[in-house]
Amino acid sequence: MTEHSLWRFSRALHRALSERRPEDLADLLDEDVDWAIYGPIDMFPFLGARRGKAAVLDVVGQIADNFQVRKFERETVMLGVDSAASMMRYSLTAVDSNKPISLRIAHFVRFRAGRLLSMRVLLDSFDLVEQTLGRAIHLPKMVAS
Amino acid sequence: MTEHSLWRFSRALHRALSERRPEDLADLLDEDVDWAIYGPIDMFPFLGARRGKAAVLDVVGQIADNFQVRKFERETVMLGVDSAASMMRYSLTAVDSNKPISLRIAHFVRFRAGRLLSMRVLLDSFDLVEQTLGRAIHLPKMVAS
Numbered sequence: 001m002t003e004h005s006l007w008r009f010s011r012a013l014h015r016a017l018s019e020r021r022p023e024d025l026a027d028l029l030d031e032d033v034d035w036a037i038y039g040p041i042d043m044f045p046f047l048g049a050r051r052g053k054a055a056v057l058d059v060v061g062q063i064a065d066n067f068q069v070r071k072f073e074r075e076t077v078m079l080g081v082d083s084a085a086s087m088m089r090y091s092l093t094a095v096d097s098n099k100p101i102s103l104r105i106a107h108f109v110r111f112r113a114g115r116l117l118s119m120r121v122l123l124d125s126f127d128l129v130e131q132t133l134g135r136a137i138h139l140p141k142m143v144a145s
Numbered sequence: 146m147t148e149h150s151l152w153r154f155s156r157a158l159h160r161a162l163s164e165r166r167p168e169d170l171a172d173l174l175d176e177d178v179d180w181a182i183y184g185p186i187d188m189f190p191f192l193g194a195r196r197g198k199a200a201v202l203d204v205v206g207q208i209a210d211n212f213q214v215r216k217f218e219r220e221t222v223m224l225g226v227d228s229a230a231s232m233m234r235y236s237l238t239a240v241d242s243n244k245p246i247s248l249r250i251a252h253f254v255r256f257r258a259g260r261l262l263s264m265r266v267l268l269d270s271f272d273l274v275e276q277t278l279g280r281a282i283h284l285p286k287m288v289a290s
Contacts, residue, residue, distance in 0.1 A: 038249060038269045043284035066287065076253045076265065078223040078230050085223050085230040087253050087265055096287060104183060106251035106267040108221045108232050120221070120232055122251040124183045126270035132287055139188035142211065142241060142277055 005111040006077075006084040013060070017069055022060040029053045030115040039125040043132070067101070068093040075104075083110045094132060101131045150256040151222075151229040158205070162214055167205040174198045175260040184270040188277070212246070213238040220249075227262075228255045239277060246276045 009028050016025045035056045039047040046062035070091040077086040085108045092101040103123055110118040130136055154173050161170045180201045184192040191207035215236040222231040230253045237246040248268055255263040275281055 038272070040271050040284060043287055045286065076228075076230070078225055078228065078253075080223055083221075083223065085221070085232075085251075085253070087230075087251075087267070094287070104267060106230075106232075106253070108223075108230070108251070122232070122249060122267045122269060124267060124270050125272065126185050126274050127183070129271055129282075129284065133285075137282060139185060139274065140278075141190065142188055142239070 004079050005114050017064045020064045022057045030117045033116050034118045037121040149224050150259050162209045165209045167202045175262045178261050179263045182266040
């Protein structure tokens with residue numbers, strides 16, 4: 001039984017991030033890869049949607065420039081034939097400020113011929129903003145009467 | 146082949162929300178259900194973690210009091226034997242302000258004997274905050290040099 005594409009991709013992605021060598025991911029990306037990490041792109045220009053291998057390699061490089069992954073833990077994983085979904089917890093360091101950031105993310109991925117074809121990531125973006133700012137944003141309480 | 150627990154639970158949850166009858170969900174919740182929707186609980190007190198059937202029924206009632214589901218679309222779904230994960234898009238109305246809110250969420254669920262045992266939900270919480278406020282929050286741009 002061959003290894004699921006998720007594991008190979010995950011190892012390569014984390015190595016590319018830690019060594020700041022996005023180009024090492026090239027062989028694991030479909031030419032037409034569809035990539036999206038939902039979140040506030042005004043603050044984090046490396047979030048948002050990207051299409052195609054070159055754009056994804058570029059954005060992986062930007063993420064590596066901004067965050068160091070200290071550790072990650074996969075809380076839940078579901079594997080399909082050519083797809084996977086996980087809920088993960090990351091401990092990051094913001095490179096700019098040296099601040100520790102703790103982040104939960106959910107990702108849904110699809111592969112074609114062992115290469116990443118599609119990735120969708122959701123994260124608790126408000127929490128990420130507050131941790132990056134290093135302060136709470138005051139919010140009104142919303143409760144319908 | 147019997148229907149996956151996800152579909153029965155999803156129908157019941159959406160009906161309970163639209164009819165504001167959380168108690169109708171009681172039979173589909175494990176006594177010890179573990180529930181979490183990650184997001185800013187200062188603004189949305191019905192987000193966060195809940196444990197046990199009574200606490201979950203209570204919080205479903207609070208969600209129903211605050212949001213109406215206009216429609217939802219399941220973009221991705223993965224089914225395991227007693228588990229499931231989906232990425233979904235919701236069109237909601239905030240009951241208090243009558244504002245339309247469009248929200249992408251990811252959920253990971255587990256069932257035991259057909260009842261919900263665990264649910265973890267991630268959403269683009271910054272986007273939810275801005276849509277609820279009805280204005281943008283100014284953010285500095287974070288780019289490491």
